[in-house]
Amino acid sequence: MKNIESLPYFKYHPEPLKTRMFKEKKEKCPICKKYREIIYVGPFYSEKEVKNLCPWCIKDGSAAKKYNGAFYDSESVEKDFGNSKNLDELIYRTPGYKGWQQEYWLSHCEDFCQFLGYVRWKEINELKDELKADIEKLRTEMGLKLDEFEKSLYDGGFSQGYLFQCLKCGKYRLSCDTL
Numbered sequence: 001m002k003n004i005e006s007l008p009y010f011k012y013h014p015e016p017l018k019t020r021m022f023k024e025k026k027e028k029c030p031i032c033k034k035y036r037e038i039i040y041v042g043p044f045y046s047e048k049e050v051k052n053l054c055p056w057c058i059k060d061g062s063a064a065k066k067y068n069g070a071f072y073d074s075e076s077v078e079k080d081f082g083n084s085k086n087l088d089e090l091i092y093r094t095p096g097y098k099g100w101q102q103e104y105w106l107s108h109c110e111d112f113c114q115f116l117g118y119v120r121w122k123e124i125n126e127l128k129d130e131l132k133a134d135i136e137k138l139r140t141e142m143g144l145k146l147d148e149f150e151k152s153l154y155d156g157g158f159s160q161g162y163l164f165q166c167l168k169c170g171k172y173r174l175s176c177d178t179l
Contacts, residue, residue: 007038008059011167012094012105013115016042021095022055029054031062043096043103045070055095064092071096078107086111099162100177106164113164113173120161121153127172134174142178152178 021042046069139149152159
């Protein structure tokens with residue numbers, strides 16, 4: 001990226017460029033009316049279809065407020081988030097991510113985890129011991145043996161993994177969708 005302002009930091013989604021929720025494209029933000037070099041291309045839920053939101057209007061909550069919208073479904077979160085301030089930051093001031101089905105935001109240590117990105121088995125194989133409880137839960141829900149679950153998370157497989165990490169203790173968490 002050339003000559004692009006430093007992006008604001010999002011506690012629960014620290015690398016939105018890496019996860020492809022922002023893209024480089026010069027557009028006018030409908031909130032602040034500034035031409036920005038980066039626009040949001042992730043999910044935003046409101047009655048009106050809104051495009052070209054800038055990261056700064058997401059971060060300060062003005063995008064969600066103006067359109068009475070949200071970047072995330074408050075019913076699709078683990079309930080170990082601690083307080084309503086955390087939930088408010090997640091759904092109104094954090095870029096979402098794109099899932100195959102309904103996205104599900106994980107939590108740990110009474111706060112939401114940060115979303116690290118989309119993963120296949122090759123990216124999490126070395127974390128399988130730490131992710132054991134999540135893997136067991138997911139494969140059981142899917143009705144798969146462990147080796148079948150691993151195969152489902154390969155390129156061309158029928159599952160997509162989403163990796164999260166606890167902000168307090170550093171523990172990794174995993175969720176996934178299936179086709």
